[in-house]
Amino acid sequence: MGRRRPDPAEPVSAWSEKDLLDGEVVDALVIILRSPGCYWSKESGCLMCGYNRESMVTITAENLIAQFTKAMEKHSGQKYIKIYTSGSFLDPKEIYPEARDFILTLAGEKADKILVESRPEFVNDQILKLVLEKVKKLEIAIGLETADDDLRASSINKGFLYDSFERACNTASEHGVDIRTYLILKPPFVSEVESIDDVLASIKKVGKFSQTISINPMNVQRGTVVEGLWKKGLYRPPWLWSLLSVLEQGSKITDTRLVSAPSGGGSRRGVHNCRTCDGKILEAIEKFSLEGNAEVLKGHGCICKKQWMDYLDVEPFVGSTGDLDRLTPPQ
Template identity: 40%
Template sequence: MPLNQIISEIRNRQRIKPSAPDVPTAVWTGYDNHKGKRIDTLTIIFKTSGCWWGNQGGCSMCGYVYDSSQNPPSYEDLKSQLQKAMEKASSLEEFMVKIYTSGSFLDENEVSTDVLKYILQALNQDKRVLKVVAETRPEFVTDDTIVKCRNMLKDTEFEIAIGLETSSDIIRRDSINKGFKFSDFIKAAQIAEENDVTTKAYLLLKPPFITEGTAIDDMEQSIDDIVPYANNISINLCNVQKGTFVEWMWQKGQYRPPWLYSIVDVLKKSKQKHPETIITSDPVGAGSKRGPHNCYKCDQDIANAVRRFSITQNINDLDFKGQTCGCFQLWKKVVKLDEYTYGAFIVDRMMQ
């Protein structure tokens, strides 16, 4: 059975809870690296009609599709979402705004041109906003959409963020079901560059069906491949989201989220090779069964080291107290033995 069909069947069994269309899905403040310095960030997840690709199946690990609104929010609803989100930034002096929609900000069916113009004009007029980052699938990056954004934002920095996940077309198709190719990402990044817009690539460490060792190699290779096109690279660690194909595999004992040592390994090697590229990672859900984890005892130390490195880009920050934890040798063994189990659990059950 094709992967998209299995994903669609899992999605059709889920219930989406009704929620107010004039309130964003989520808003929070945090930090990021901006031109080598730490900067405050305001992350807004707008509630829209959702990702067109996700609405017909979509990616194997994605639970964001359940964040969308049952009825498409109106112009007034989205204006109100922005207003509520900006209240969270009331105490910030200078910051970066990261826009997500659980889909594509540049998809006109999700975010109409009128709404897009309203949001970007408002952000441009707020002189505290130094940079806007907006996530989109690459098929919506055209001269037309990018010029429209550039005109609204004027001299405010603009970056498009694309969930490329991997430079391997095979892994992206057979493990993730992403529905686009590496060449689509390259084309989008080139259009962006021609219009003075930077590109951020999101990668995904350890989608289903690949081993821990292959996952590490895949990230290192992907970073080598995308450095010419991406100004920023952010590695997401696959976690088990509700109502996804990954959750279905995990419940059967056929998927384990990545080890935190694996992201440390990738960051150390890749940063040494590409010192000029910003490479970050936020290990969401670290130390939980559904999130990336080691033995559960050393997880927070390592996750904090990864977060520190993401701000400073200094590989010395990847040295952490938990390095002496006994599970380090176990991880090394898993990387070897995993080749025989295709990414299924080896040691988690023994630890329970």
């Protein structure tokens, strides 16, 4: 049975959540629009990205305007609006200029700060000037994933280099625009321990270019290369202990705000430990992301912690980054 064709005039979803604005916890309105899709996902695509399943190539500017208008029915005074398009809001071939201007004008009238996501190649003086005519404060989230160019190419297939990210950050900074950098925890073909080291090295490098660093632990999305590996037992999403460790160590090496809001956290497809401790660790991560106090990340224990530590030790020797529990035959 095929999937029901979505209504092009309806947003994917919209909800309110807590976030930080000028150091204060506020309600933020999150809006996910259905766009014609990320150009890179059509050309080649990132190995973990299943967002193209949410896009529709036939979406028009009119559809985008209708979606945003509908989503804004959920607006009830939030001063921070985060607009996601499963691609690049600043790409004029994805969010058509007519729709972009409508969305930004309306959002700019209602909120103090607007967040949009974009690949770095679309961040330039011209577009930032246009956007800043309509909104008071802008934040751009960029999925750098890792500061390591080789890893980004071989494990993610991101299709851009670190230099492109740094150039985008410098341009943004010249316009007073904030940067939220996404780093991925455990892309495929990398061991858990290598990925922890990579995220920490990346935090160190990107801290000075970012106002926020968001750690995104892998979530196995449908129809992706990562899902294919996961189904064969050749991939395990990261442990929550690894995320906890990255946030705790990371907070010591940067003054930039560190956050994480793991999609699918605690599920088989998302970052997880055992069923007993997932809930309380996710709660601690949520609290840390909002309040920035690393003390809440400390002192957690569970019977599965030893298993995670063994995993970190054994994985490099096994010569596979697969799911060791599933690949090891029962004794």
